[in-house]
Amino acid sequence: MYAEIVASGTELLMGETQDTDSSYLGARLPALGLELRQITLVGDDMERYVEVLERSWKRNPFTFTTGGLGPTVDDVTREAIAQVFGEQVYVDGQQRQVLIDLFKSRSTEMPVRNIKQAWLIPSARAIPNRMGTAPGWWAEKEGRVIVAMPGPPRELYEMWEGQVVPQIKERVKGSVVLTRTIKTIGLGEALVDEMATEVLGIQNPYVGTYAKPDGIYLRVIARGSTEGEAQALLAPVDEKLRRIFDKSVWGIDDETVEERVGTLLHQQGLTLATMESCTGGQLADLITNVAGSSRYYKGGIISYTNELKIASGVPAHLIETHGAVSEPVAAAMAQAARMRLNADLGVGITGVAGPEALEGKPPGTVFIGVADAKAAKASAYRFPANNRGLVKRRAVTSALLALRGHLTSAV
Amino acid sequence: MYAEIVASGTELLMGETQDTDSSYLGARLPALGLELRQITLVGDDMERYVEVLERSWKRNPFTFTTGGLGPTVDDVTREAIAQVFGEQVYVDGQQRQVLIDLFKSRSTEMPVRNIKQAWLIPSARAIPNRMGTAPGWWAEKEGRVIVAMPGPPRELYEMWEGQVVPQIKERVKGSVVLTRTIKTIGLGEALVDEMATEVLGIQNPYVGTYAKPDGIYLRVIARGSTEGEAQALLAPVDEKLRRIFDKSVWGIDDETVEERVGTLLHQQGLTLATMESCTGGQLADLITNVAGSSRYYKGGIISYTNELKIASGVPAHLIETHGAVSEPVAAAMAQAARMRLNADLGVGITGVAGPEALEGKPPGTVFIGVADAKAAKASAYRFPANNRGLVKRRAVTSALLALRGHLTSAV
Numbered sequence: 001m002y003a004e005i006v007a008s009g010t011e012l013l014m015g016e017t018q019d020t021d022s023s024y025l026g027a028r029l030p031a032l033g034l035e036l037r038q039i040t041l042v043g044d045d046m047e048r049y050v051e052v053l054e055r056s057w058k059r060n061p062f063t064f065t066t067g068g069l070g071p072t073v074d075d076v077t078r079e080a081i082a083q084v085f086g087e088q089v090y091v092d093g094q095q096r097q098v099l100i101d102l103f104k105s106r107s108t109e110m111p112v113r114n115i116k117q118a119w120l121i122p123s124a125r126a127i128p129n130r131m132g133t134a135p136g137w138w139a140e141k142e143g144r145v146i147v148a149m150p151g152p153p154r155e156l157y158e159m160w161e162g163q164v165v166p167q168i169k170e171r172v173k174g175s176v177v178l179t180r181t182i183k184t185i186g187l188g189e190a191l192v193d194e195m196a197t198e199v200l201g202i203q204n205p206y207v208g209t210y211a212k213p214d215g216i217y218l219r220v221i222a223r224g225s226t227e228g229e230a231q232a233l234l235a236p237v238d239e240k241l242r243r244i245f246d247k248s249v250w251g252i253d254d255e256t257v258e259e260r261v262g263t264l265l266h267q268q269g270l271t272l273a274t275m276e277s278c279t280g281g282q283l284a285d286l287i288t289n290v291a292g293s294s295r296y297y298k299g300g301i302i303s304y305t306n307e308l309k310i311a312s313g314v315p316a317h318l319i320e321t322h323g324a325v326s327e328p329v330a331a332a333m334a335q336a337a338r339m340r341l342n343a344d345l346g347v348g349i350t351g352v353a354g355p356e357a358l359e360g361k362p363p364g365t366v367f368i369g370v371a372d373a374k375a376a377k378a379s380a381y382r383f384p385a386n387n388r389g390l391v392k393r394r395a396v397t398s399a400l401l402a403l404r405g406h407l408t409s410a411v
Numbered sequence: 412m413y414a415e416i417v418a419s420g421t422e423l424l425m426g427e428t429q430d431t432d433s434s435y436l437g438a439r440l441p442a443l444g445l446e447l448r449q450i451t452l453v454g455d456d457m458e459r460y461v462e463v464l465e466r467s468w469k470r471n472p473f474t475f476t477t478g479g480l481g482p483t484v485d486d487v488t489r490e491a492i493a494q495v496f497g498e499q500v501y502v503d504g505q506q507r508q509v510l511i512d513l514f515k516s517r518s519t520e521m522p523v524r525n526i527k528q529a530w531l532i533p534s535a536r537a538i539p540n541r542m543g544t545a546p547g548w549w550a551e552k553e554g555r556v557i558v559a560m561p562g563p564p565r566e567l568y569e570m571w572e573g574q575v576v577p578q579i580k581e582r583v584k585g586s587v588v589l590t591r592t593i594k595t596i597g598l599g600e601a602l603v604d605e606m607a608t609e610v611l612g613i614q615n616p617y618v619g620t621y622a623k624p625d626g627i628y629l630r631v632i633a634r635g636s637t638e639g640e641a642q643a644l645l646a647p648v649d650e651k652l653r654r655i656f657d658k659s660v661w662g663i664d665d666e667t668v669e670e671r672v673g674t675l676l677h678q679q680g681l682t683l684a685t686m687e688s689c690t691g692g693q694l695a696d697l698i699t700n701v702a703g704s705s706r707y708y709k710g711g712i713i714s715y716t717n718e719l720k721i722a723s724g725v726p727a728h729l730i731e732t733h734g735a736v737s738e739p740v741a742a743a744m745a746q747a748a749r750m751r752l753n754a755d756l757g758v759g760i761t762g763v764a765g766p767e768a769l770e771g772k773p774p775g776t777v778f779i780g781v782a783d784a785k786a787a788k789a790s791a792y793r794f795p796a797n798n799r800g801l802v803k804r805r806a807v808t809s810a811l812l813a814l815r816g817h818l819t820s821a822v
Contacts, residue, residue, distance in 0.1 A: 013447045015438025016621055016630070018429065022452070027426025036424045037459060039452040041433075048448060179425065190522035193483045200484060208455060208485050210422050211563065219422070254427075274713075280699025281692030284713045288691025291766055291799055299719045302685075302695045304710035308752060341719060355702050384542055389700055390565050 001175055003034040003062040006052055008077060009151060010043040012067075021066040021149075021156050028160070030221070032168050033175035034062055044074040046083075053146070054084045061144055062168070067151030069134035071114040077148050078119050078137065085141050087121040095119075095126050095135060102133060127163045131155040138167065145171075178222045178230040180238045183251040185215035185401055192216040195244055205233045207241070214257050214397045215250065250404055257400040258286045264407040265296040265345075272403075273341035274300035275312060275333040277324070278351035278366060283396045298341040303333065312336050323359040325350050327367050330378035334369035345406070346371040348378070349399055353388045363388075366395045370406045412583055414445040414473040417463055419488060420562060421454040423478075432477040432560075432567050439571070441632060443579050444586035445473055455485035457494075464557070465495045472555055473579070478562030480545035482525040488559050489530050489548065496552050498532040506530075506537050506546060513544060538574045542566040549578065556582075589633045589641040591649045594662035596626035596812055603627045606655050616644045618652075625668055625808050626661065661815055668811040669697045675818040676707040676756075683814075684752035685711035686723065686744040688735065689762035689777060694807045709752040720744065724751050734770040736761050738778050741789035745780035756817070757782040759789070760810055764799045774799075777806045781817045 005025055011017040022039045029036050037060065042048045049068075056063040068077030082089050095118035103110040117134050120126060127136030127147075132155045137148040147164055149156050184192060189211045193200065196218060199207045205222035220237050224230030242249060251260050265272055274284050284300040287293055303309040306324050310316045313336030314329060322328045333348025347370055354363025364385035369378035379402065383394045416436055422428040433450045440447050448471065451463045460479075467474040479488030493500050506529035514521040528545050531537060538547030538558075543566045548559040558575055560567050595603060600622050604611065607629060610618045616633035631648050635641030653660060662671050676683055685695050695711040698704055714720040717735050721727045724747030725740060733739045744759025758781055765774025775796035780789035790813065794805045 011621070012434075013437050013450065014441070015434035015436070018431065018434050020429065023423075023426035023429050025426070026424050030425065037454070037456070038463070039424065041450040041452075043448070045448070052449070181427070188519075188522065190482045190524045193524055194522065208421055209483050210420070210428075211481065217422075219425070219427070221421075276692075279696075280704075280708075281687075281695030281711060281713065284692030285690075285696050285803075288713075288715065288764070289800055289803070293691075294715060297691075297715055299715035300692060300713040302692065302699075302711040302713070304699065304705055304708055305752075308710045341716075353699070384565065387565055387568075388702055392696075392700070 001034055001062065001172055002037050002060045003029055003064065004037050004056040004060050005039045005064045005066070006049070006056060007039065007041045007066045007151075008044065008049055008068040010074070012041045013043045019066075020153060021151060024153070024157065025064055025066075025160065028165075030177035030179060032165065033172045033177060034168070035177065035223075044068070044076060046076050046080060049076060049080045050083050053080050057084055057144055057146055063144075063146045065146065065148045066156060069117070069136065069148060069150045071111065071116050071133070075116070078116070078121075081124065081137060081139050081146055081148060082121045084146075085121060085123050085139065087123060089119040089121055091115060091118050092120040092126065098135070099133060127159060129155055129159055130162065131158050136163070174225045176224050176227050176230045178224075178227070178234045180220040180234055181253050182218045182220070182238070182241050182245065182249055183212075183215055183255070184218065184245050184248040185250050186248050187216055187245075189216050192218065192245075196241065199237050199240060205237050207237065213393060214401065218245070250401065257397060257404060258290050261400055261403050261407065262287070262290045262293055262296065264404065266292075268407065270344040270407075271296050271298050271342075272345045272347070273298045273337040273343035275309075275337035275346070275348045276300060276302050277304060277309070277333070277349060278353045279349045279392045279395050279399070280304065280353075282392050283347065283349060283399050286396060286400065298343045301337060301340070309333065309336075313340050323361070325352055325359050325361050325365060325367065327369075327378040327380060330367035330369035331371065331376040332369070334371035334378070335376040338371050344372060345403070346376070347399055347403055349395055351381070351391070351395055353391045354385050355388060364391050366391070366398070368395065368399045368402050370402055372406070412445055412473065412586060413448050413471045414440055414475065415448050415467040415471050416450045416475045416477070417460070417467060418450065418452045418477045418562075419455065419460055419479040421456075421485070423452045424454045430477075431564060432562060435564070435568065436475055436477075436571070441588040441590060443576065444583045444588055445579070455479070455487060457487050457491060460487060460491045461494050464491050468495055468555055468557055474555075474557045476557065476559045477567060480528070480547065480559060480561045482522065482527050482544070486527070489527070489532075492535065492548060492550050492557055492559060493532045495557070496532060496534050496550065498534060500530040500532055502526060502529050503531040503537065509546070510544060538570055540566055540570055541573065542569045547574070549575075585636050587635050587638050587641045589635075589638070589645045591631040591645055592664050593629040593631070593649075593652050593656065593660055594623075594626055594666070595629065595656050595659040596661050598627060598656075598659050600627050603629065603656075607652065610648050610651060616648050618648065624805060625812065629656070658819075661812070667697075668808060668815060670701050672811055672814050672818065673698070673701040673704055673707065675815065677703075679818065681755040681818075682707050682709050682753075683756045683758070684709045684748040684754035686720075686748035686757070686759045687711060687713050688715060688720070688744070688760060689764045690760045690803045690806050690810070691715065691764075693803050694758065694760060694810050697807060697811065709754045712748060712751070714744065720747075723747050734772070736763055736770050736772050736776060736778065738780075738789040738791055741778035741780035742782065742787040743780070745782035745789070746787040749782050755783060756814070757787070758810055758814055760806055762792075762802070762806055764802045765796050766799060775802055777802070777809070779806065779810045779813050781813055783817070
């Protein structure tokens with residue numbers, strides 16, 4: 001069953017606010033058996049809004065709108081739905097009372113303009129908003145539904161989970177969509193595409209490939225009238241792809257590299273320490289984004305100066321001989337990190353984030369070391385040097401993947 | 412002059428990738444005199460893509476597409492434009508050579524599929540891609556332009572700034588939009604509104620206020636037929652707002668808190684060291700995102716364990732008496748960081764990122780210390796605990812703002 005999202009707000013078009021509501025909804029529709037065809041962002045522009053909304057309503061069983069439910073003149077979602085349905089808005093007595101009580105509970109008078117939030121049309125009923133003053137609308141005509149929800153994420157999330165999802169489940173039966181994402185590393189997109197040829201181009205299950213900073217993703221989308229039917233379509237392709245890509249697969253579905261590494265460390269009962277130079281703490285940041293990382297992550301040193309590298313256990317002669325940005329120093333940093341912090345594993349990153357060259361090495365030059373009780377090894381990387389932030393990001397992703405490689409080969 | 416954006420990729424509809432390209436472009440179009448009417452996200456769905464693209468092309472002088480330029484079968488942007496223009500694609504010899512040389516420089520053979528990226532149509536010319544294999548398209552028919560750009564941000568940004576903007580400036584004359592963003596801290600949105608009353612509600616220049624994690628932003632948008640005219644409208648309001656908000660202003664336009672802090676440190680010839688617990692290196696990461704930060708940033712310690720805090724100079728008795736998550740320990744961490752790394756200033760962050768409580772303190776509890784040669788002070792913060800990543804982010808922003816406060820009051 002098809003659906004579209006229409007998000008409104010001039011700030012979305014000005015790039016001042018990122019439309020996270022649509023991706024929140026987009027990620028949740030398939031499991032409800034709804035297939036999202038399109039997301040449209042419009043400004044606080046009545047004419048354009050009505051045009052987009054009408055087109056969506058005419059061809060989709062479900063249209064979801066976000067934003068435009070506030071009390072100001074810019075908030076035109078109710079007017080737009082009324083116009084699309086050709087109906088007149090009226091002040092609903094019950095909703096009016098809900099608002100008055102709400103403001104009373106905040107011990108303030110209801111501002112006159114908020115009466116807008118008590119509006120309804122004959123074909124719409126109000127959806128309670130537990131987080132704010134703006135009720136949503138469940139508007140339905142000719143068997144097709146427009147669900148209007150507020151833009152502020154915490155209001156949207158609560159209304160979606162608590163009020164909208166149950167009503168959708170009531171309506172949508174006999175259509176289940178299952179997805180599987182297989183994350184590979186070390187292969188180019190075109191090569192992945194070639195390797196997966198036999199399953200590409202099929203309609204159901206549908207397989208797509210996507211290039212990401214941490215490798216090429218394959219995504220399988222299977223549709224069935226029941227969970228079992230969708231599963232029966234998904235499983236063989238899932239297994240086939242895992243067999244084809246085998247060791248190149250580092251993660252499944254929404255698992256991140258840092259989560260994968262965390263799981264492996266925890267499973268193997270190993271602890272980790274880091275010493276970062278050019279990535280300036282970003283590796284530690286990602287590692288500690290994982291809840292429970294304190295079980296295996298002991299901490300790190302951001303050795304932005306050579307003095308600190310040496311004070312932390314990197315032999316000074318290595319820096320003198322090879323330079324701070326070198327394979328031996330990366331290996332020594334990894335070793336020093338695990339020694340200094342009493343960890344089983346150590347990772348060291350040294351490089352040139354840019355924009356200036358360092359020790360005659362161009363921006364994008366990065367060395368990553370991994371050390372355990374047996375040995376310390378380092379590898380050289382060369383990333384596109386256009387952007388300091390991206391050099392850091394790629395170095396960190398590569399370090400996590402190197403760590404993952406070490407943990408899996410060690411098994 | 413009107414513009415629309417069409418972003419393609421099933422991953423955008425599945426909520427797997429946030430469409431940051433559109434907000435990047437949306438924020439930059441006004442300054443080029445282009446008014447964005449609509450952003451549409453479609454899947455890798457030829458029929459829908461062509462429908463949306465054709466509608467946009469027919470009514471806008473400029474349509475920008477992002478994504479769908481890869482080498483795989485579901486990269487259909489070229490096919491969609493060809494169909495909208497009713498033209499046939501052909502392999503361009505020059506582009507083919509560019510690709511072959513590119514792969515040669517990576518010492519690999521060009522996969523057969525990549526030949527797609529050498530496609531052109533009579534009405535399109537290739538836009539060089541310095542960051543990847545996919546050239547963009549500048550496609551123009553009946554005086555209306557479709558600019559096709561790759562989806563990966565680093566490729567899009569470089570192509571936009573380096574290749575597309577100059578060509579748009581060539582075309583769009585007689586309409587210049589200038590913007591100025593003034594970033595304030597320490598004032599509520601309602602108060603900011605009140606203080607700015609006299610300039611709010613004017614149409615040109617238009618002033619808007621936006622609540623952000625690092626304070627309230629005021630955005631001035633001035634339109635003129637020439638740069639000078641727009642500037643003449645912008646300048647007085649800009650000056651007035653800077654005068655009104657004075658010491659509450661911490662940054663202008665794209666300047667970030669970490670850049671502001673970096674500028675202040677550099678101007679005052681001071682060095683900085685950090686010790687982070689709950690933020691796990693994110694503060695250091697942001698500080699080192701600033702080019703040239705090695706001039707003032709000496710490095711940091713991520714003391715994820717109490718042993719490391721103590722080994723780094725935090726008095727053990729403070730942790731025993733007050734707990735690791737406490738004001739005294741935050742101050743001691745700041746002091747220890749500057750002592751241990753021989754820096755003029757030290758910052759210490761300790762807190763509970765969540766989801767679990769720590770030492771009986773709930774997630775969102777954070778203490779931030781700032782130390783100089785004279786003293787070490789710490790403050791308590793309490794952030795919404797719903798999301799581990801957001802607690803870290805808010806803590807880091809607060810630490811940077813505290814540092815900025817210290818550096819400006821010290822002046």
